[in-house]
Amino acid sequence: MSEKMKTIMDYDTVALDEERHALAIIDQTQLPYRTEILYLTTQKEIWNAIYLLQVRGAPAIGVSAAIGIYLAAREIQADHFEEFYRQFQEAKDYLDSSRPTAVNLSWALKRQEQVVLANRERSVPEIVEALHQEALNIREEDIRVCRAIGENGLTLVKPGDGLLTHCNAGKLAAVKYGTATAPMYLGQERGYGFRIYADETRPLLQGARLTAYELQESGLDVTLLCDNMSAAAMRNGWINAVFVGCDRVAANGDTANKIGTSLVALAAKRYHIPFYVCAPTSTIDMETATGGDIHIEQRKDYEVTEMWYERRMAPEGVKVFNPAFDVTDNDLITGIVTEYGVAKAPYKEAFEEIFRKKMKE
Structure with a gap:
C-alpha cells in the first residue's frame, strides 16, 4: 500500500509485523516513484524479496533473515527437538541460498541456529519464542551499531x-x-x-x-x-x-x-x-x-x-x-x-x- 503524506524516512526499512506474523519491508524496487510496504509470510516470498533486491544491503538482509527464519520456525510442526531442528535447517539453508555474497545473511541465520541449539532441552514453543526475541534483538542491535x-x-x-x-x-x-x-x-x-x-x-x-x-x-x-x-x-x-x-x-x-x-x-x-x-x-x-x-x-x-x-x-x-x-x-x-x-x-x-x-x- 502507498501513503502520500509520509517521506521515506518515516517508514521502517525492515520490521516484524506482530499482528500479521510477517516480515514487513519497503519494496526498494519501486523507489523512488512509489513507497510500497510488503508483508511477507512465506519462505518463498522472503527468498524472492532478498534475491530480487526488494530488500537489500548487508544489515537489512541480516535482519530480514533473522525475522524470516523465526517466521519459518513458527510453521514447523514437530513434537520433539530432532524433527524441529531438521526442518529448521532446511529453512535456514533455503534462505541462505538467496544472496551468497552478503555475509550478514549467513551470520544472522547461524546466530539464530545457535539460539535453537542453546535451547534444545526446552519445548518447541519455547524455542520459537527464543527465536522471536533474538530476531528483535538483532534488529535493535543494527540501529545501535550503525x-x-x-x-x-x-x-x-x-x-x-x-x-x-x-x-x-x-x-x-x-x-x-x-x-x-x-x-x-x-x-x-x-x-x-x-x-x-x-x-x-x-x-x-x-x-x-x-x-x-x-x-x-x-x-x-x-x-x-x-x-x-x-x-x-x-x-x-x-x-x-x-x-x-x-x-x-x-x-x-x-x-x-x-x-x-x-x-x-x-x-x-x-x-x-x-x-x-x-x-x-x-x-x-x-x-x-x-x-x-x-x-x-x-x-x-x-x-x-x-x-x-x-x-x-x-x-x-x-x-x-x-x-x-x-x-x-x-x-x-x-x-x-x-x-x-x-x-x-x-x-x-x-x-x-x-x-x-x-x-x-
Whole structure:
C-alpha cells in the first residue's frame, strides 16, 4: 500500500509485523516513484524479496533473515527437538541460498541456529519464542551499531567536507542510519553542512534511485554523479573523503561491495583522497582469507541490456558480464570503520583487536 503524506524516512526499512506474523519491508524496487510496504509470510516470498533486491544491503538482509527464519520456525510442526531442528535447517539453508555474497545473511541465520541449539532441552514453543526475541534483538542491535559507525566515521571528517559514496549503504540498507551514510546523517544533526556526491551505481541504479532519494528526502545537500564522473569530481577538488559500505570483509582487509567500488578506490588513491569502508563487525568474515575467496554473485543479462530502458539498448545475443560486486584490495583502503573503532592496516591484527573489544561487552 502507498501513503502520500509520509517521506521515506518515516517508514521502517525492515520490521516484524506482530499482528500479521510477517516480515514487513519497503519494496526498494519501486523507489523512488512509489513507497510500497510488503508483508511477507512465506519462505518463498522472503527468498524472492532478498534475491530480487526488494530488500537489500548487508544489515537489512541480516535482519530480514533473522525475522524470516523465526517466521519459518513458527510453521514447523514437530513434537520433539530432532524433527524441529531438521526442518529448521532446511529453512535456514533455503534462505541462505538467496544472496551468497552478503555475509550478514549467513551470520544472522547461524546466530539464530545457535539460539535453537542453546535451547534444545526446552519445548518447541519455547524455542520459537527464543527465536522471536533474538530476531528483535538483532534488529535493535543494527540501529545501535550503525549509529556507532556514524560516530566513529564522523571523527575522520570536518564540517563542510565533500563526501562521495557508491551504491546505497544508507537507511534503506539497514534499519536506521545506514553504514556509509551514518556519518552524513549524524553530521546533518550537528550542522556539519556536508556536500554529498552519490554515484548512480549501474546497472541497478541504487545510488540514483535510493541514496540520492533518501538523502534528498532527509534534507542533505546531495549531487548525483554518473559512475564514470567520480574521478572528475575528485580532480576538481570537490571530494574530501569517500565512504562506502560492503557486503563482506575478508580477514586481510579486502572488501566486497557493489560493482564499481574498486574503481572509486583506485581514483581516490590517485588523487590522495581517504577511502573508508563502513562495516559492522558482523560483516567481517575471519574465515575468508582474502578477497579472492569471496564468492561473487552473477546477475542476469537483462539488468544491463534492457532494464530501465523503453527499448533494448544492446544488440541481441551480445555476451554480458554482470557481477553484482567487485573486490577492493586492502591497499586501496584507508580504514575500515566499525562500531568498535576504525581498523587500519595490517587488518588481520586490527580486526583481532576489534573483536577483543567486542568480547569484553
